[in-house]
Amino acid sequence: MLRTIHHAAIICSDYPRARAFYTEILGLRIVAENHRIARDSWKLDLALPGGGQIELFSFPDPPPRPSRPEACGLRHLAFTVSDLEAACARLARHGVQVEPVRTDEFTGRRFTFFADPDGLPLELYEIPEN
Structure with a gap:
């Protein structure tokens, strides 16, 4: 039934800083970049070697992660x-x-x-x- 992970979605607090980190430092290739005006949100699709992707989102004032790394969830x-x-x-x-x-x-x-x-x-x- 399941074959592979298609993508992981990440919400960042500072879009330009996160974009530079994932593209320039980690070297991920941009697949698509879209600004969603109604939500004041960016969505950046990044290609991972092997076929998966990271979806990098920005939202105004996202809440912080509860703790690192033992919070429930990912x-x-x-x-x-x-x-x-x-x-x-x-x-x-x-x-x-x-x-x-x-x-x-x-x-x-x-x-x-x-x-x-x-x-x-x-x-x-x-x-x-x-």
């Missing part, structure tokens, strides 16, 4: 990378703080967390290319 978004060290270095060059690298006790894979401009927890999960 805990974090995880992205695979083939070289965790290189991905962390790229983030650091852009002033993004990255947590110390850890190893998943069940899979043996290395991972780390960082945050988007609104504090949304994001994960890098290393799966080396064959």
Whole structure:
């Protein structure tokens, strides 16, 4: 029945800052960008490698996230990378703080967390290319 995740939707507090973070720092390609005048809202569709998308929304005065990351609901978004060290270095060059690298006790894979401009927890999960 289910085949894959089509998209994850994120609401940001500062659209230009979030747009720059996801496109310039994370390097996601813009699929579509629309301003919805009636809602004073932007909707930015971003392509993820592998076919999924992120929908980045802006709304006037969105409420803050209750807590990080153990609030009920979506805990974090995880992205695979083939070289965790290189991905962390790229983030650091852009002033993004990255947590110390850890190893998943069940899979043996290395991972780390960082945050988007609104504090949304994001994960890098290393799966080396064959």
